[in-house]
Amino acid sequence: xxxxxxxxxxxxxxxRYVLRVDGQVASxxxxxxxxxxxxxxxxxxxxxxxxSGLAADLVAFAVDDVEAQGARRIVPSCWYVEQWFxxxxxxxxxxxxxxx
Numbered sequence: 217x218x219x220x221x222x223x224x225x226x227x228x229x230x231x232r233y234v235l236r237v238d239g240q241v242a243s244x245x246x247x248x249x250x251x252x253x254x255x256x257x258x259x260x261x262x263x264x265x266x267x268s269g270l271a272a273d274l275v276a277f278a279v280d281d282v283e284a285q286g287a288r289r290i291v292p293s294c295w296y297v298e299q300w301f302x303x304x305x306x307x308x309x310x311x312x313x314x315x316x
Contacts, residue, residue: 221237231246233247233274242262242270243259243260244259253288253290254282256290259271259274291311
C-alpha cells in the first residue's frame, strides 16, 4: 500500500483550516474573526475519514497557528473544539476569558 499524503493548511480567504489527504479535503475547521479573538465555529470531517483522529490533528494545527500569531485568543463555538480543549487542559490559556 502506498504512502498517504497529508497536508494541513490555513486558508484565510475562506476563513478556514483544512486537512487534505491525498489532495482530497478530509476535515475542515471554519472560524470567524472577533477582533482580538477568533471563534472556531464548525469542525467537519467527511464521512470516509471519520474516526481516524484527523479533526483532532486539524484543531491542534489551528490552535498552534493562533498561538504563533501572538495576542489573539480562541472562542470555542463548536462542541468538538470545546471537547478538544477539555482533553488538552495545558492549552486552555489560549481560550478567550469571555468564553468561560
